Amino acid sequence: MNNFRKAKALLTALLTSAVALGAQIPSASAEEYVLENPDILTLFGDVNFDGSVGLADAVQLNKFLLAENGDLGNWKNADIAEDGTIDVFDLIYLRRQLLGEKPPVGGTLNINVADMMTGELLEGADITISGVIGQSSFPLGSFHFDPEDEITIHGLPTSDKYKYVLEIKNLPDNYGNRFGGWDHSLKIGFDEDSDTKDVTVRMVSDETELNIDGGCFDWTKGNADTSYGLFTVTNKDGEIFYQNIRANDFALPDGDYHIDLKRDTEYPLTFLDLDSEFAKYLADVYPDETFTDQSKGIDITVKDGKPDKDVFFDFGPIDNFSNKITINCFDADTYELVEGAELTVIEAPDAYAKKIADVVTNADDIITIDSLYRAGDNAYKVIVNKVPEGYIAPDEVTISSYNITNATNEIIIPLIPEEKAEEVTVKVHNISNNKEVDGIGVKIYDMDNNLFAEVKSGEPFVLTDGGYTAEIDSDNAAEKNFQALSLIRSVETFDPKYTWWTQNHGTSMFKVSGGIPDHSIDLYIADADTTAEELENYVKELYPTANMD
Ligand SMILES: [Ca+2]
Ligand SMILES: [Ca+2]
Secondary structure (H helix, E strand, O other), X not given: OOOXXXXXXXXXXXXXXXXXXXXXXXXXXXXXXXXXXXXXXXXOOOOOOOOOOOHHHHHXXXXXXXXXXXXXXXXXXXXXXXXXXXXHHHHHHHHHHHOOOOOOOOEEEEEEEEEOOOOOEOOOOEEEEEEEEOOEEEEEEEEEOEOOEOEEEXXXXXXXXXXXXXXXXXXXXXXXXXXXXXXXXXXXXXXXXXXXXXXXXXXXXXXXXXXXXXXXXXOOOOEEEOOOEEEEEEEOOOOEEEEEEEOOOEOOOOEEEEEEEEEOOOOOEEEOOOOOHHHHHHHHHOOOOOOOOOOOOEEEEEEOOEEOOXXXXXXXXXXXXXXXXXXXXXXXXXXXXXXXXXXXXXEOOOOOOEEEEEEEOOOOOOEEEEEEOOOEEEEEEEEEEEOOOOEEOOOEEEEEEOOOOOOEEEEEEEEEEHHHOOOEOEEEXXXXXXXXXXXXXXXXXXXXXXXXXXXXXXXXEOOOOEEEEEEEOHHHHHHOXXXXXXXEEOOOOOOOOEEEEEEOOOEEEEEEEOOEEOOOEEEEEEEOOOOHHHHHHHHHHHOOOOOOO
């Protein structure tokens, strides 16, 4: 039991997780792991369990049979005739095999390394090969690929319990960068009816044009995403061209291919089901798109370097999932619902901008709109067409939602009684001379970071209650030969002790409550040619307690 050679265990788990992350497989050292259960067939004839079959194996088997040495490195490997006992017939076969009189028992793996596009065999790759059974793995050796002499391994178990992992350790010249699109490994097994497996590792050179557009398409958000899964690409004979490539653009030579997608996302999404409610919704909002059943993958033909279609897998929400929005339109002073505000709800205002409802608010209920399928940034916009007399309201409110999860997204429209409203003015100061500069573009963002309004410094405007960030439009400032500065003061105390300052992005946070801002909104610029040293002096002069860290 003590002379069992060390082997790797748990490599399967390691490979799986690394592949899922699209990460480079670490070069697992065979010495790091010990195969706890040695009663696993790894290589027919490898009696002493050193990873290869040779004369030493016959010697050890002979000693065992003569009872000179009671140990076998791996008795399963020694049972070449596969009859459950170790006897002289196993030794006879092994001897004849070593003399070339008998073919090796078990399967044969032939490995080539070739360019993806030309099929030309490549020199310079080192490949480490491991066998995997269950959660354990065992090394079969490292090989340098030579185009004159493909890598061949005999004596392998061929049952479907056994898989073989090829890890590419060194890359041929000019195949360094693109190989990152690969998973750095291939996991293969023998076909049921054959004890020979030919594998070509196909590599994409740095210069290869990625001629296939691919990815996943999230139709709830209307955008492509590469993080939702991994492609497996095979040709019509089942040969692997890519085993686990991040769903993105890739390269293929002319031919017929099948592409499957392995889901690799935590998002509550599913492949588009053509019979779902969501599919009917898509047909309505994207009338020019055609959708096909992709549940069994996508077939493409590449001819003259061009595919007959793109490879995008369509995703939608899980069946019976949708979102709803509620619209809460209330008096900012009394918090009571306001009757008679006229609103229009627009879906996907930045994309297909579909009007989904015209509503008039009432004093009894919050408005609810359900069965909504749009997610992402600015999924919905409510345009405030008209409010009862005496109220000031925002022109529109947008809402973003993360995913379609039967969530309720609340749209809040506070109406400010005119007599309660105080006008808000953003002041922009030139720190070089401490004078206010009017007419500088300022963007007002709400707490969800949606652009709420664009104003000019010095010009009064009205804001509904809520938290906001005012930010200098730095392009506009630059056009006027200024640079925007950030002077962030302690938010908790609003003490005029500025904690740090930086160039390029002048921002200030403030809150509006009952139509009244909680503090004056001051932003800072400097003349464009002001040096960093000058700036520091200006800040120290104005604010001696400023912390420059
Ligand atoms: Ca051996
Ligand atoms: Ca036997």
